[in-house]
Amino acid sequence: MPKLLNQFRSFYFRNYPDDMEIQIDYFAVFGGVGWDIDTSKPIAFLIEELILQNFNTLEEKIEQLTLGESENKRLLRALAVGDRRIFSAFNRAGLNNANGGSALNYLQEKGLVQIEYSREEPAKSLNSNKKLKREIARHRVSHKVLFTQPFVRFWFYFIVPHAKEIREGKFDDFFKDFETRQNSYTSLVFEELSEILLNYHIRDSQILSSGSYWDAKIEIDILTITDDESIYVAECKWTNHIVNKSELHKLEEKCEKLDIKPTQIAFFSKRGFSKELMMNQSKELALYSASDFDALVKSTSKEELIEEFI
Structure with a gap:
């Protein structure tokens, strides 16, 4: 969490947004990249100018960070859009515990994600001779995952599903998606x-x-x-x-x-x-x-x- 706070402060002192609502909205997209951002400009304009128009260069950097490995990228995509629980992310990404665990370990070592450990007590029956109900017994305590840089989550949340169109210079579908889901996307950064x-x-x-x-x-x-x-x-x-x-x-x-x-x-x-x-x-x-x-x-x-x- 201190890393996110440092990035939040860094973003503020680089760019001096007019108010904290702008700070949070723009930080949720550009947090972690270390760019100078003109927050007096609309966020959609900045996304097109700084991200979409520089898609190829940024994609190369993302490829380097993920080693170009399909499992790493699929897991990041699943973590970006899902409920952040490890097991459900594996399922969404089409990974099993072995290759999913390997991908998660790599992303942790690279500093792209961190684990948020569950504080739920494992289910157990008060009567040692009595079996748990099936739905309780089958429930697995699942830890969650947080991205360490907002921009990386933004990339896998919004950019990746529209990558083909963006490469072709077609941005309309991306912006429709962004307009529809911006608040929902920003909610996690706001929560942190x-x-x-x-x-x-x-x-x-x-x-x-x-x-x-x-x-x-x-x-x-x-x-x-x-x-x-x-x-x-x-x-x-x-x-x-x-x-x-x-x-x-x-x-x-x-x-x-x-x-x-x-x-x-x-x-x-x-x-x-x-x-x-x-x-x-x-x-x-x-x-x-x-x-x-x-x-x-x-x-x-x-x-x-x-x-x-x-």
């Missing part, structure tokens, strides 16, 4: 950054465990536990809709099912919150908008810029 911001605000505590939580039935975007047994849960919404009180009820229900009593519930939203939810802000309910992410850059300096790999 939201975890960083949440943990920044509780930095005086010792964090024992942090990340997303998932099991066979429940998913929570962020679950952070500190050494004083405080529990922070959060959901992240990078959509064009405000977050209302119904989202609070849904998250409270998830906590009840997990039998946890959060010290604080937090929401991170691109478009803000309903008046009703705003009136409920307290120590137990924290609400963060895009503008709050400036806390991640104001505590550093331009001298701390890092070099990215592309």
Whole structure:
């Protein structure tokens, strides 16, 4: 996670976007490349100018990073568009545990991905003589995978499926796809950054465990536990809709099912919150908008810029 934060700060001090919404949107595409980006220009214009028009050069670099191996590229594509779970990514990529595991190990060693380990307890029966229900017994705890550079995920999410058309200079289908799914794509980067911001605000505590939580039935975007047994849960919404009180009820229900009593519930939203939810802000309910992410850059300096790999 610190690597993503360093890239986020580096992007900001290179380009000084007008606001944090632009910072997050543009970082989700260009994060990790180390380019100077004119964020006053529309993102679609920049994608065409910097990526699509330079497709051949960038494809060569991606080929070098993946050794040109089909298994590596198929796995990256599956991880970019799927639920990030290792076993389902193998299935989507047409890989088995052997060649899929080999590809995953290579991508880790190359620094393109990192594992996000599940915090789900393996299923077991309380009665040692009693068998588990079939659907529970068949459920495998699956770790997830995160890309270490947003640009690489962008490439395999949007560019790869349209590569043939892009080579021919035909960009229409790509831009239709991008316009339709941009918010959905950006949501994961927003979720990762939201975890960083949440943990920044509780930095005086010792964090024992942090990340997303998932099991066979429940998913929570962020679950952070500190050494004083405080529990922070959060959901992240990078959509064009405000977050209302119904989202609070849904998250409270998830906590009840997990039998946890959060010290604080937090929401991170691109478009803000309903008046009703705003009136409920307290120590137990924290609400963060895009503008709050400036806390991640104001505590550093331009001298701390890092070099990215592309």
